[in-house]
Amino acid sequence: MARIAILGAGVMGAALAYPLADNGHDIHLIGTHLDDTIITSCRESGVHPRHQRVLPPRVRPFYLSELQAALQGADVIALGVNSRGVRWAGQTLAPHLERGQPVIMVTKGLAASEHGDLQIFPAVFAAELPADLRASIPVAAIGGPSIAGELAARRETCVVFTAQDTATLDKLAPLFATSYYHIWTSTDMIGVEVCVALKNIYALGIGFVAGMLEAAGGLDGNAAMHNYAAALFAQGLVETAQMVQLLGGGIETVFSLPGAGDLYVTCQGGRNSRMGRLLGLGVKPDSANQELAGETVEGVDAVATIAPAVNTLISRGVLKPDAFPLMRQIYCVAVEGQSAESIVERFFRPEFLNLQPVHALGR
């Protein structure tokens, strides 16, 4: 049996504790500075307040101030911070990491340089470690589809663990795999990380359609707007494939669990969908964010980072002027506050190989 330290006690970090505990491991669940009330609740009642579910007895909750003790003897460190906390996590863990100690991340997103170059989060995390330590810390990541609340309820969940070397994967995956937590492994880190980052953006955009349907008066007979949402879903996956190719990942990852699967599950609810609905209704981003009580919406954060990088890559000539039309349109709506209404007209353009659009005849 192993000891696993999880840094970040939000819903996803805490959810990992369930399969790990079921495998008999000791789990140290460490809150970040954002998680103090969560840790207090876990200590006082044994209930994780956001899951509203009892933590397994093998889980010991720790405040961030107890980090050093909490990390002691950890065979693996799992990282459940949000997308704004990746660099912080690298800086915070650096003094404590031991050579060969693997880190596995569930945080999703891409970072952009001022030149528009995009980087996957495991690389961003590793860059914060001292150079001599960096090469000896294997950094892995988990790609969905995995709604945290379902994992904590021990519902069937199938994910991909990804790392650069199979030895790391062979060590990590058996620690987590249970009869309900099914794990494939993949060395296509770029493919997995790009897919899981972009799905938040496209789920946000697909969410617009729910708001647009309401704004249009709802159902017309039995007719919803599923065709529209499905077209955005497909275009999102096409653009995901293009980004995977741009960064050098494997295209087969796009139509497996981290691509199609994670985009599908992210469209089934959650903050991206709720934010998308509000934007589709015509609510401005600031007001929409207030309605969501200021909670982080990963899709908004991701598009606010990645779409400007795409524009920079276009201006550098790395990408064509019409690249990523849906992502850039989602940016206009979710960040700049433009109307979602005309989104279809702007993104239905020639995009992919031999698929060519036919313009409507004048009427």
Next chain:
Amino acid sequence: MARIAILGAGVMGAALAYPLADNGHDIHLIGTHLDDTIITSCRESGVHPRHQRVLPPRVRPFYLSELQAALQGADVIALGVNSRGVRWAGQTLAPHLERGQPVIMVTKGLAASEHGDLQIFPAVFAAELPADLRASIPVAAIGGPSIAGELAARRETCVVFTAQDTATLDKLAPLFATSYYHIWTSTDMIGVEVCVALKNIYALGIGFVAGMLEAAGGLDGNAAMHNYAAALFAQGLVETAQMVQLLGGGIETVFSLPGAGDLYVTCQGGRNSRMGRLLGLGVKPDSANQELAGETVEGVDAVATIAPAVNTLISRGVLKPDAFPLMRQIYCVAVEGQSAESIVERFFRPEFLNLQPVHALGR
């Protein structure tokens, strides 16, 4: 302005009349022998009984007995028969077709020979035409995502028209394209036709999860079974990609509209999902079919044809023994009446390049 004859007056055939009428064409909507009551209703009230929507004034309904008159002067023939009617349609139209007269199909499925060789429907249709006529009739097809009721409501809909030559596509697409019916064109007929045929099968399988959730007592806290459904969605798309490659289609079609988009929209409701739910609840196929009032479920028809062909291809050594595990499992449930419960255990196997599963530890 053109004259378009539509053979098959069900929901999809009739839906095509809306964009065509909005473009000012004359439309002859011809019922098959299954559609007599539909045609009677259309003639008497002007309302299509299954859409519960008034047909545009430019649509003239015809009984099958009036076929010859209805086809006269048609610039294009659209084919809206169901998957069991493709050969019949070829035989029925053959005496009336004129050289160069294009046929465009919305029927979805694959046909199988006794040796397990699979054929797309445009080829099945063409094979019923006399050899001298065959080469001069361009056969095109339409791939979704397109719920018929939404197209008839003039909701935004994005589809792919596919044919072997761009000249046919350049002729057909502008006739149909409107401000709400967006058309891309593709010469990847095999890719498009395989995707739209298989999506009915996988939507049926994804539908199992709704029934399994009910059988398990519904939500556990907030936890549904979206992770499970998403894993089946991803596996369905992976297997679709494998079938597209087997038959020589283009992989990029899988993560665009006809693949990911059409599978997504088909999971939003309809007969495949309803049938899937019943099977997931443990209802046997015969009883489930009765509950659906004996209506054709395209996913059941498709898997009943294609899964045995896959087994034949495996026994011939064309495919590996573990090929298409999810499709074959859906066959066991939807045709043989096995329980849907263990589906996840049977299909979570190494399937794709460097994705390798990790088996759960004993508990």
